[in-house]
Amino acid sequence: MVLENDVEGIAKLADIHIQKEELGEFTSQFNHILEYFDILDTVSDGEEGKADLVNVLREDVVTPSLTQEAACANAHETEDGHIRAPRVM
Amino acid sequence: MVKEYFFEKTDRTNAFITRLGLAMYEETGGPLEGKGIAVKDNISTAGIPTTCGSRILAGYVPPFDAHVVTRLREAGAAIVGKTNMDEFGMGTTTENSAFGPTTNPHDASRVPGGSSGGSAAAVGDGMVDMALGSDTGGSIRCPAAFCGIVGLKPTFGRVSRYGLIAYSNSLEQIGPLGRTVTDVNTLMSVIAGPDPRDTTAYDRPYTHTPSGEIAGMKIAVPEEFFGEGVDPAVAESVRNAIGKLEDAGAETMTCSIPSMAYALAAYYVTCTSEASSNLSRFDGVRFGPSVETKRSWHDEFRDHRGTLFGKEVQRRILLGTFALSAGYYGKYYAKAQVARENVRKDFLRIFKDADIIAGPTMPQIAFKLGEKSDPLSMYLADILTVPANLAGVPAISVPCGTVDKMPVGLQLIGRHFEEERVVDAAFAYEMEVA
Known part of the structure; x- marks a missing residue:
């Protein structure tokens, strides 16, 4: 059972602002879904899949890629071929 | 030589987010030369807006083509537009789109299924012969079933995901939708094959001509596919269809998939966990509507995502964040991975004796618009x-009759990398009822 407080905390972790008036509905849907997920408690101990996987490696060779101009084309604020982001601190 | 393709068909179902009235194609001598093909809007197309059905990607124009789009162009296809979808592929009805719902071509009061609902409706309504979709948990097969067309989810790794905007990358695959098995087969032959840009893509090209010769093919029918929650009329249609495969020479047997008890929970824990990580890239800095760079990162980021992501996307990111958080990882994510392995083992066990597993694609016919308002009831579908x-x-999902005048889909599942056999079984059914 999670509370509105918990959902608010998760939303903060996920960087999603949830309106106060929507918290109640989110919380009740959350609990409804988590209750369904409880069926996973019946999974007997077993192993996670380890399919026949091999690492795929290659030499780090420079190949043609996007131009700086194309990479910046969708950004709204650029400066000297770089993308401006909000301040972190 | 570059040629013009005029695409003037009326969009009665809101199948398209972006349409090109004039699409260009190259005379390449390829198998799709001069054919109009629709592409789901989570597959990158250079120069054509790609939104994933979300406001958070409004105005985004990819600077590159997805691998499958390059393959379409090389095959001579004219890409006529980008189709509507549940935002980021999160939904079963195409109602979770920022561009409004797509409707079912057979009944405008019903959903087309999802999340590739626009692609299925465009094919089902005759706007195009073929379309590309993506399938994370049924997003090609469900709308194919609801719209009365054919849709194939390939083996994980048979089609490159380069340029597919990621939602849940251990589950999703790009695949073909078409009105006939032959069309789906053709489109599959174009998109399959290796791509060094997707390290999960195998070097397993697809060159197959469908054959209806299925004498001796062993088909297993799981009891769980006809259990609680499956509409008896849908179940009867599908059992009749399996009877037609017997008429064509297939041998049937019953089987059981005990891991079905928790498969859906394992799926939703896995896909929401992966989504919570994948969708962190939508921060308004490199693409989509802009953020205010003078505010602090987290404040701006939070408001941006709180405003521009739809409710279902927010719900899934939150669920995934929760499932991966300290103290809950063992209860949810780790258990889901064990459950997932049990599902895989169930399939491998059945495929020792059987070539194909058959059952319904969806437990019901297409829902009414707005019918599934509770998230969990939508997931259960x-x-x-x-x-x-x-x-x-x-x-694969292949149409097998109707219930209340709405199409029903027969689902045929095969061994890893045995798309050819799945296609043959579907083709045999199509021939049997033709």
């Missing part, structure tokens, strides 16, 4: 399609 994604095996 995916119960018959998610097992193939968890196991990574190929699965």
Whole structure:
């Protein structure tokens, strides 16, 4: 059972602002879904899949890629071929 | 030589987010030369806006083509537009789109299925012969079933995901939709094959001509696919269809998939966890509507995502964040991975004796618009399609009659990298009822 407080905390972790008036509905849907997920408690101990996987490696060779101009084309604020982001601190 | 393709068909179902009235194609001598093809709007197309059905990607124009789009162009296809979808592929009805719902071509009061609902409706309504979709937990097969067309989810790794905007990358595959098995087969032959830019893409090209010769093919029918929650009329249609495969020479047997008890929960824990990580890239800095760079990162980021992501996307990111958080990882994510392995083992066990597993694609016919308003009841509709994604095996949906004048889909699931056999079984059914 999670509370509105918990959902608010998760939303903060996920960087999603949830309106106060929507918290109640989110919380009740959350609990409804988590209750369904409880069926996973019946999974007997077993192993996670380890399919026949091999690492795929290659030499780090420079190949043609996007131009700086194309990479910046969708950004709204650029400066000297770089993308401006909000301040972190 | 570059030629013009005029695409002037009326869009009665809101199948397209972006349409090109004039699409260009090259005379390449390829198998799709001069054919109009629609592409789901989570597959990158250079120069054509790509939104994933979300406001958070409004105005985004990819600077590159997805691998499958390059293959379409090389095959001579004219890409006529980008189709509507549940935002980021999160939904079973195409109602979770920022561009409004797509409707079912057979009944405008019903959904087309999802999340590739626009692609299925465009094919089902005759706007195009073929379209590309993507299938994370049934998103090609469900709308194919609801719209009365054919849709194939390939084996995980048979088609490159380069340029597919990621939602849940251990589960999703790009695949073909078409009105006939032959069209789906043709489109599959164009998109399959290796791509160094997707390290999960195998070097397994697809060159197959469908054959209806299925004498001796062994078909297993899981009891769980006809259990609680499956509409008896849908179940009867599908059992009749399996009877037609017997008429064509197939041998049937019953089987059981005990892991179906928790497969849906394992699926939703896995896909929401992966989504919570994948969708962190939508921060308004490099693409989509801009953020205010003078505010602090987290304040701006939070408001941006709180405003521009739809409710279902927010719900899934939150669920995934929760499932991966300290103290809950063992209870949810780790258990889901064990459950997933059990699903895979169930399939491998059945495929020792059987070539194909057959059952309904969806437990019901297409829902009425607005019918599934509760998130969990919407999730439960995916119960018959998610097992193939968890196991990574190929699965096709082929139309098999109607209930209340709405199409029903027969699902045929095969061994890893045996799309050819799945296609043959579907083709045999199509020939048998032709």
